[in-house]
Amino acid sequence: MAALPPPLEAAPAVVLRDVVALAGRFPVLAGASCTVADGEVVAVLGGNGAGKTSLLRTIAGLVPVVAGQAEVLGVALRDGAAPPLGSVGLLGHHPGLFEELSAKANLAFVARIARVDRREVDAVLARVGLEGRVADTALETLSAGQRRRAGLAALLLRRPRLWLLDEPHASFDAAGRRLVDGLVAEAAGAGAAVLLTSHDAAEAASLADVVLTMRGGQVVERALGTRGRGGSDVA
Amino acid sequence: MWRDAAAVLRRDLAIEAKSRVGLWQVLPFAIFVVVLFAFALGPSRSILQQAAPGLFWLGVLLSSILLVLRSAGIEAAPGLADAQRLLGVDPAGLFLGKAAAIAVQLVVLEVILTGGVIALLGYRASCPGLAVAAALLATWGLAVVGTLYGALSGGARGRETLLPMLVVPVLAPVLLAAVKSWQAAVSGPWSSSTTWLVVLGAFAVIYSAVGVMVFGQLRETM
Numbered sequence: 001m002a003a004l005p006p007p008l009e010a011a012p013a014v015v016l017r018d019v020v021a022l023a024g025r026f027p028v029l030a031g032a033s034c035t036v037a038d039g040e041v042v043a044v045l046g047g048n049g050a051g052k053t054s055l056l057r058t059i060a061g062l063v064p065v066v067a068g069q070a071e072v073l074g075v076a077l078r079d080g081a082a083p084p085l086g087s088v089g090l091l092g093h094h095p096g097l098f099e100e101l102s103a104k105a106n107l108a109f110v111a112r113i114a115r116v117d118r119r120e121v122d123a124v125l126a127r128v129g130l131e132g133r134v135a136d137t138a139l140e141t142l143s144a145g146q147r148r149r150a151g152l153a154a155l156l157l158r159r160p161r162l163w164l165l166d167e168p169h170a171s172f173d174a175a176g177r178r179l180v181d182g183l184v185a186e187a188a189g190a191g192a193a194v195l196l197t198s199h200d201a202a203e204a205a206s207l208a209d210v211v212l213t214m215r216g217g218q219v220v221e222r223a224l225g226t227r228g229r230g231g232s233d234v235a
Numbered sequence: 236m237w238r239d240a241a242a243v244l245r246r247d248l249a250i251e252a253k254s255r256v257g258l259w260q261v262l263p264f265a266i267f268v269v270v271l272f273a274f275a276l277g278p279s280r281s282i283l284q285q286a287a288p289g290l291f292w293l294g295v296l297l298s299s300i301l302l303v304l305r306s307a308g309i310e311a312a313p314g315l316a317d318a319q320r321l322l323g324v325d326p327a328g329l330f331l332g333k334a335a336a337i338a339v340q341l342v343v344l345e346v347i348l349t350g351g352v353i354a355l356l357g358y359r360a361s362c363p364g365l366a367v368a369a370a371l372l373a374t375w376g377l378a379v380v381g382t383l384y385g386a387l388s389g390g391a392r393g394r395e396t397l398l399p400m401l402v403v404p405v406l407a408p409v410l411l412a413a414v415k416s417w418q419a420a421v422s423g424p425w426s427s428s429t430t431w432l433v434v435l436g437a438f439a440v441i442y443s444a445v446g447v448m449v450f451g452q453l454r455e456t457m
Contacts, residue, residue, distance in 0.1 A: 057317070060317070060321060062317050062320070062321075085323035086321075086322065088321055089321065090317065090318070090321055092314050092317065092318075093313075093314070094312070094313045094314030094315075095314070096314040096315055096317065096318025096319075097318070098246070098250060098309065098312070098315070099312060100250045100253050100309075101246070101249060101250060101253065105246075105249055109242055109245075109246045110322060112238070112241075112242035112245075113239060113242055113322050113323060113324050114323065138253060154318075158322070
């Protein structure tokens with residue numbers, strides 16, 4: 001699917017300039033800067049503890065910004081302000097769903113809260129490969145990959161404007177990885193901004209328009225990805 | 236707020252229907268509490284009849300703590316709090332929905348336990364309407380206070396031991412007023428029960444309002 005060019009006049013979905021963010025008293029971001037435009041896929045690479053997950057959580061408004069400029073979907077993240085409710089979807093290491101309930105029951109709850117037509121639940125579950133008895137089975141009895149598929153389905157159902165995916169390929173088999181790639185391309189094609197983290201440089205480059213590298217809570221390198229260009233010219 | 240509360244109520248009851256923790260753990264616990272305390276008081280029928288309201292509400296209060304711990308535990312799974320926040324669940328709706336789910340489970344427990352105190356302890360209310368009104372108000376009071384303090388202790392280490400320590404002193408007025416109302420429902424004077432019903436009602440209203448106002452803030456700071 002061809003990537004849509006970012007709108008020229010609209011402000012980027014995410015603008016971070018020299019952001020310092022604290023988890024408790026520990027600085028998880030130490031002057032991080034990046035931008036993500038609507039319809040753009042940005043991948044973040046970095047070792048363990050580099051600040052990738054913290055970057056996503058800060059952008060989601062879950063970690064307080066104490067210095068620098070952070071603007072997400074038009075909202076400045078200072079003094080407890082958060083992005084507009086329901087506009088940000090975060091898929092973390094855990095699917096963020098209730099383990100005692102089935103994927104279908106979890107998504108029915110999401111649909112009620114997000115004011116989405118409940119008839120879309122079955123279609124979204126089928127899209128991520130959770131159909132029949134699997135969709136009606138409690139998440140706690142499913143495999144890690146199936147639980148992550150349920151988490152992806154919850155994101156799909158909500159159609160957020162900003163997708164934050166923390167190592168989205170983790171726990172997936174080859175088919176699952178292709179599913180993730182397809183959903184990311186679809187979301188960006190529909191105009192959503194996508195920021196994802198990865199440990200795999202080649203995979204990140206092929207999936208993204210821009211590849212960032214983080215170290216010590218800062219973005220230390222910016223390179224072009226190959227998404228939609230069919231080449232491999234990562235700088 | 237109300238729509239989110241209804242969704243949360245439905246979700247929490249669905250989780251309970253799947254896990255049946257209330258049925259297989261909390262209900263037997265409540266029965267054990269009433270039966271064991273009754274054993275401690277001895278075989279005298281008149282003493283047991285007199286003590287029945289106290290034993291009943293003690294069983295309900297202790298069971299409510301287990302239900303609150305369970306309810307708070309549902310939300311404590313890794314990644315869930317962030318997901319709920321980003322999903323945009325109205326904090327007041329979340330508070331009311333969770334309190335309502337606890338209240339529904341408590342009502343079921345109370346119905347079964349009432350059968351027990353009638354059959355085993357000889358409790359007879361000559362004004363059942365008064366007993367029912369007091370039970371409904373007390374149940375909502377237990378549920379809202381429990382939900383509020385469940386969130387307060389949610390992020391703390393040793394939540395299981397901290398919650399009873401925090402919540403039992405706060406619930407003392409509910410226990411006292413509910414017992415007095417149930418005693419008045421047996422033999423009167425019914426006029427004295429008005430005061431206790433007002434206490435139960437005021438308690439429920441005040442803590443409902445406090446919960447609606449501060450629940451979101453409380454969850455963010457925990």
